[in-house]
Amino acid sequence: MSTGNWLCAYAITRNRPSSLDIGPVPRLIGYRDLGVVVSEVAPARFDRIDTLDPVDGTLAELAREHDAVVRAVFRSEPVLPLRFGTVLDGEDAARRLLEAGYDQARDCLDEVAGHREWGVRIRHTEPAATTRPDATGLTGTQYLVRRRERLKAIQRAREDVAGAAGRLEKALRRHAADSLERARSHGVLANTAYLVETGREAAFHAEVEWFARELSAAGATVETSGPWPPYSFTDVELGATANG
Amino acid sequence: MAASSDSLADILERVLDKGVVIAGDIGVSVVDVELLTLRIRLFIASAQTAREMGMDWWTNDPFFAPNAARAELGTTDLAARVAELEARLPAPGGREEPR
Numbered sequence: 001m002s003t004g005n006w007l008c009a010y011a012i013t014r015n016r017p018s019s020l021d022i023g024p025v026p027r028l029i030g031y032r033d034l035g036v037v038v039s040e041v042a043p044a045r046f047d048r049i050d051t052l053d054p055v056d057g058t059l060a061e062l063a064r065e066h067d068a069v070v071r072a073v074f075r076s077e078p079v080l081p082l083r084f085g086t087v088l089d090g091e092d093a094a095r096r097l098l099e100a101g102y103d104q105a106r107d108c109l110d111e112v113a114g115h116r117e118w119g120v121r122i123r124h125t126e127p128a129a130t131t132r133p134d135a136t137g138l139t140g141t142q143y144l145v146r147r148r149e150r151l152k153a154i155q156r157a158r159e160d161v162a163g164a165a166g167r168l169e170k171a172l173r174r175h176a177a178d179s180l181e182r183a184r185s186h187g188v189l190a191n192t193a194y195l196v197e198t199g200r201e202a203a204f205h206a207e208v209e210w211f212a213r214e215l216s217a218a219g220a221t222v223e224t225s226g227p228w229p230p231y232s233f234t235d236v237e238l239g240a241t242a243n244g
Numbered sequence: 245m246a247a248s249s250d251s252l253a254d255i256l257e258r259v260l261d262k263g264v265v266i267a268g269d270i271g272v273s274v275v276d277v278e279l280l281t282l283r284i285r286l287f288i289a290s291a292q293t294a295r296e297m298g299m300d301w302w303t304n305d306p307f308f309a310p311n312a313a314r315a316e317l318g319t320t321d322l323a324a325r326v327a328e329l330e331a332r333l334p335a336p337g338g339r340e341e342p343r
Binding site for chain 1: 252254255256257258259260261263264265
């Protein structure tokens with residue numbers, strides 16, 4: 001039962017402790033050929049988490065920690081990151097987690113092995129359509145013609161960017177094993193995660209660079225992030241069947 | 245091409261939004277500050293409940309169907325705050341609901 005400390009679980013990986021460079025803390029708990037990476041966590045650490053600034057407080061600290069552990073495992077073994085904030089009550093619980101999700105977890109590990117995740121984000125900020133041309137010295141007709149031309153130019157740029165963005169995404173999907181649209185914030189035209197086999201990363205990035213030039217000419221920017229552990233491609237539910 | 249840089253925002257986006265879901269965990273699929281706060285409240289709720297329930301909480305306990313979990317947690321002040329936040333969201337956690 002409860003030890004007073006919970007086990008914070010970070011990731012499922014292969015049960016090969018000798019290949020992992022994660023030290024004594026965190027540690028690997030094994031079940032058959034799978035293992036879950038955990039560390040002891042004092043409940044008190046989470047007490048004030050919801051009252052602190054999410055950008056620079058305990059949440060950021062814990063998220064960085066989670067990411068650091070997942071990455072440490074990912075450097076040597078394929079990894080299934082567990083949802084942030086997964087808490088287990090002791091080592092037996094960790095083993096039961098692996099037992100319950102054994103087949104699903106092993107299949108998913110095989111799928112992501114040898115792949116890394118890359119994020120590609122396209123930003124495009126249009127000039128505001130509401131800005132008006134300077135009317136000084138223009139007749140009414142000239143003014144309206146200018147205004148229409150300006151709106152047309154904005155529309156044309158929008159189409160150019162959308163076209164190039166579509167071609168980029170299509171090209172990247174050819175090099176990726178999987179892709180997933182992520183949430184887009186304001187001004188972001190596309191935010192996609194790609195699961196790329198390491199052997200195809202060079203071709204993938206050559207494609208990004210090629211289209212980045214075209215998009216840049218049309219007024220958009222392309223940002224990449226990564227390589228990431230396959231956070232976006234481990235959308236499996238363990239224990240779901242046991243739950244009925 | 246812009247250099248690859250994994251900012252805190254990128255890390256939060258990935259770490260908080262995705263990963264293997266364990267039955268009984270209540271997930272939120274969209275990332276923004278409002279939802280980050282919600283996610284953390286849910287985390288506290290599920291951690292607290294995990295401790296109360298012992299080690300089998302994610303496997304064979306119908307109690308932990310997301311709907312049941314919400315009803316049960318309704319007795320705590322924390323759950324009331326979660327519900328209040330959820331009420332302000334469109335279709336909270338819809339992705340995770342068993343149909």
